[in-house]
Amino acid sequence: MRAEEELGDLLGEKGLTLAVAESCTGGLLGHRITNVPGSSAYFLGGFVVYSVEAKEQVLGVRHETLMTHGAVSEETALQMARGARERFGADLAVSVTGIAGPTGGTPQKPVGLVYIALVAPDDERCRRSVWQGDRLHNKEQSVDAALNLVLSYLREQIGDPPQG
Numbered sequence: 001m002r003a004e005e006e007l008g009d010l011l012g013e014k015g016l017t018l019a020v021a022e023s024c025t026g027g028l029l030g031h032r033i034t035n036v037p038g039s040s041a042y043f044l045g046g047f048v049v050y051s052v053e054a055k056e057q058v059l060g061v062r063h064e065t066l067m068t069h070g071a072v073s074e075e076t077a078l079q080m081a082r083g084a085r086e087r088f089g090a091d092l093a094v095s096v097t098g099i100a101g102p103t104g105g106t107p108q109k110p111v112g113l114v115y116i117a118l119v120a121p122d123d124e125r126c127r128r129s130v131w132q133g134d135r136l137h138n139k140e141q142s143v144d145a146a147l148n149l150v151l152s153y154l155r156e157q158i159g160d161p162p163q164g
Contacts, residue, residue: 003147004032010154011042011092018150019088020046021059021080021095023071024114029096029143044088049080055097059083072097072109074126077117085119092120092153094146100138114142118149125149 001009011018020029030046033039047058052071055061061079069075077097085093098114105111112131118124127149131138 003144003151004036007033007147007151007154008036008039008042010151010158012038014154014157016091016154017042017044017088019044019084019090019093020146021084021093022046022048023050023055023080023096024098024100025096025139025142025146026050028139029094029146032143032147044090047084047087055080059087070109072099072113072115074115074117074128077115077126078119078124081117081119081124092118092150094118094150096142096146098138098142100135100142102135112138114138114145116142116146116149118153120153123153125153 022029027048033043049055049058052066055071056063059080060083061076065075065079077095080095080097081093084095095117096114099105099109099111101111110130114129115126117126129145131141
């Protein structure tokens, strides 16, 4: 079973809704989720906020956060997820922000760096990864990691041990 299919099954089983906030993945996460028939029962929608201004204006990421930590940071990822959850009224929200490449990296924030955050009523978590592929591979790896972060949370909620 593909991750997005399992995600749909678990969200349906728990009666939970999901929203997404994407930057470097450019809508790929929402695309994968909505490839599952019946996803409208649990997927409320998503934001693609590519620019710093969009993160601020659409999702309410604080200007101070963006100036201090940058658009690619744990702090920004968490605020993006909080903003998406709040704006959609979703139970859960997941966000992705990163540097897909091939340009845009620095020694401190290399190409392939991504932060993925999950915000739930009872939990907030953020994962940092650095992918080593080309632009498309980095986007695909980020989406897989975002789906797996939500799946990990949902499995914990129903008492299943983490997979893989």
